[in-house]
Amino acid sequence: MIAEIDVAGANLTALNRMLASEPKVTSVSRAGDCIPGFTPNTILTSGAPMAWPQYHGGQRAALIGGALYEGLATSEEEAAEKFASRDIVIGACHDYGCVGSVAGIYTASMPVFVVSNTTYGNVGYCNLYEGKTSRRLNYGLYDEGVKERLDRLRDSVAPVLKRAIENAGGIALKPIVRRALNMGDELHSRNTAASYIFTDQLMPHFLDLPDVPTAQLKQVLALLTEDNYFFLRLSMAAAKVTADAARNIPGSTIVTAMAMNCRHFAIRVSGLGDTWFVGPEPTVEAKFFEGYSKEDIAWMGGESVITETIGLGGFAQAASFPLQDYQGGSPERMIEINLDMYKITQGENSDYRIPYFSFRGTPTGIDFRKVLSTGITPVVDAGIGGKSGGQIGAGLIRVPIECFQQAQFAFEAKYG
């Protein structure tokens, strides 16, 4: 059998489909209205899906917070009962074309960016950044302040963004990502430039909304650039539709998704459909906010690692030396780590390039066989959540080798 499978050809196809993808944000819409299969009692969360009792800590708290926010339950106890009885359905973000930041909670009434891959027609979604606070639903916290900020996103921010984006005829995201890589972003843990460029492209369209109160426009503007994290959700959605274009290519050993829940890291592989290959929690080298240490880490999910899946984030660290300030490390180490990623990828990105490497394309298309043959696992730039909820730091995490070993077993079983 093995001789009949053209792995090299399949992988080239997978890479080329990633490279030819053209992500474009076309609208902002209500999750329940635009995401196929999203029922009023659905809540999406990050990582390979698990049964309700498996969720613990911040991810469990975030799911309960989502149920309360959506009005599907009026107490934590009731929410837990309804999850257990499946009156509230837990879905995996990736199965709905979504990607979750940290715990990644999507409820039906939440606004989402709608991002199309204009080359292949596939569509992805990402919900909106909650703003400059360590108290966020996606970090497992829910209280009146969190609710207020979510309400503001839905009622004030989303309608303005929707109109501006639609009036602009959509905004192509690849050119923004490409430019941001020249401006210190790696589009996972640093999205400063991309947030400014995106805002700048929307500005003329904000001016075309004279019926929107100035105070509301200012609120939207503030969210877009106050701490320059806003664009991450668009970077994630762009990466999702890019990676999805490389799914389901028979014989391909290219990784098409990586994701965490509160217990496991997991990956998907193009030639192996939508099966998740699961490993333990990742290892971590982090810089902690004042007062926190490694002992305080709590995993609560995370799918922003979709950016690494298509050659951004940790795979573009050498484009983002200022990131050392946020997540530790040194320029030398960032360069070394970035160069290592070329050893486990299928090729170099034709659009996303690193100025320090004389505009060499970023390493793109993780080949699980190369991970196994080199022992080098993908590096991920990531925010770190704490046991008491909220963000406590940022740093590098490594995808566990076990995910790739599991994929290898399955690949052999399927293809011989």
Add this chain to the structure above:
Amino acid sequence: MIAEIDVAGANLTALNRMLASEPKVTSVSRAGDCIPGFTPNTILTSGAPMAWPQYHGGQRAALIGGALYEGLATSEEEAAEKFASRDIVIGACHDYGCVGSVAGIYTASMPVFVVSNTTYGNVGYCNLYEGKTSRRLNYGLYDEGVKERLDRLRDSVAPVLKRAIENAGGIALKPIVRRALNMGDELHSRNTAASYIFTDQLMPHFLDLPDVPTAQLKQVLALLTEDNYFFLRLSMAAAKVTADAARNIPGSTIVTAMAMNCRHFAIRVSGLGDTWFVGPEPTVEAKFFEGYSKEDIAWMGGESVITETIGLGGFAQAASFPLQDYQGGSPERMIEINLDMYKITQGENSDYRIPYFSFRGTPTGIDFRKVLSTGITPVVDAGIGGKSGGQIGAGLIRVPIECFQQAQFAFEAKYG
């Protein structure tokens, strides 16, 4: 005598005054109204001042264009006669607190940014970027299109900027420069991030001008970020008030200004007042636009080198690897050149830092003695003008050693 002069102490004072400077743009105003001594028949131009017959090529054409634009003459011949008879007064930008981009033409009716050094109270000015075209007055060209764009700056852009900046209570420039160095700018030949950040800070104030037609606001917005060169004029004015704070410190060998006219490079030194020490044209390593070569270069002045004078531009190249695309070179060469600049400077900048150098401060405060003892001359990132007018490329230029030799002679003569 020499033993009595505390050169080291004087240089430390000069550096510390540069570092403590806090440039802030406070308004936009008419040059003739806000610049002391600026009469209606004054035209400022770049570099050490010369008698009218000395000006040639693009700089002469730019001066004549300025006279026509201001209505001081109705033909090129009349303008030339009036310059010769001093009915039109040629001033050196630096003597009026200004800095000129390329030929650097200022006429009385032109709008200028007003930039205060809030630490020391000194004020500087810079006129506005003409926009995305190679046909610009400051590159020695004048025609109906140039006139229209200058009119638009004066009548449409400047009034909006003035109100927005004043309503903002002024905009502090040092924080913008500092952040832009983390985003691929070196604030001379690359001002992309700074232009976005500045625009973002003005945006809420644009929204507060409901009486301004939307089309006019959009015109201003477009100019601010269409090709991301807009901020250079603010970077220049910020550098000017920063360098000026270090002027006239007895015994100091720190360079406080560098400037070109169409014949000479020239520098000023803190302990030697406002005397220009003149050398020949600079040497150049450039990348030319399609169809141009070294033979097409025409020097027509330039004072944006004030940015290098305070530790930006060529002195911050390693913050700006994407610049290789615009002006040639390689990351390795940029790093090497940047490191060389530490050998000729008094110290390291306390605010302006280079991520690739693990946030080491940029080399700041050129000491002419170190230039002479090392033979390393300051490197400048610069746009290159062509014989037929307009910009024909960009690259590295080197300040000629003769300027520093002349300063040395004068320093010995004055201080023994």
